[in-house]
Structure formats: C-alpha cells, structure tokens
Amino acid sequence: QVQLVESGGGLVQAGGSLRLSCAASGPTFSTRNIGWFRQAPGKERDFVAAIHWSNADTSYGDSVKGRFTISKDNAKAMVFLQMNSLQPEDTAVYYCAADRGLQPIKTRDVEYDYWGQGTQVTVSS
16 A cells, blocks of 8 residues: 655745645555646646656646646655646645556546545635
8 A cells, every 4th residue: 555645735825836745655656656636626636747657757737837846756755746836726635646556657537546635725816
C-alpha cells in the first residue's frame, strides 16, 4: 500500500504563489508516476500535473501550463507542486495520486490507484 499526505494549501490572493507537498510512504515510491488533480465544488476532478517515475518527464493541464511546476525528490519520497500566478479559478481541493508503478506517464484520474486526502487551496480576488 502507498499512503500519500498533501500539505501546503491555504488562502492566497490572486497573483500569489503556493507550494504544495505530497509525502509518500510505502513500497516502490520511486517506480510510481505521481499526479496532481484538483476538484472545485460542483465540478469534476481535473488533471493538473504529473511526473514520470523514471525520466522525470512532466505533463500539465492546459489551464496551468506556464504557471505550475511539478517536481520530486525520490530520496525523500516527496513530490511538489509550485503554483505561481494563482487565480480565483484555481480554487479547489488539490489531491496527489500514485499509480500502480512502472507505467507511462498518466493524466487521467482513473489511471491512479492511491490518493491522498487533499489540501484546500483558496485564491481570493
């Protein structure tokens, strides 16, 4: 089993920045793709970013490209999401997720098997 714990959410003004962290525990973290997703009230869960387990290739949702950056530290079993130029439409609960391992990079939530509890990000206008 892989356990994921997000942190770093909070309230920020438009134009500000936040850095989310995802701490992983359990076996074979270094072989799993990690993704970030978000869900706003009344909306579907959207893909934000993902990082490949081996070559650190990244993928981003269209709405966050150029503003958000995903990175990871395998030694610490941590994944980070640096969010810059935040806008009110970025307000959501942000989740990190891990897939089953040794896969190509994934961008759909149904392709991830383990999820954290989420962290709230609120951007005021």
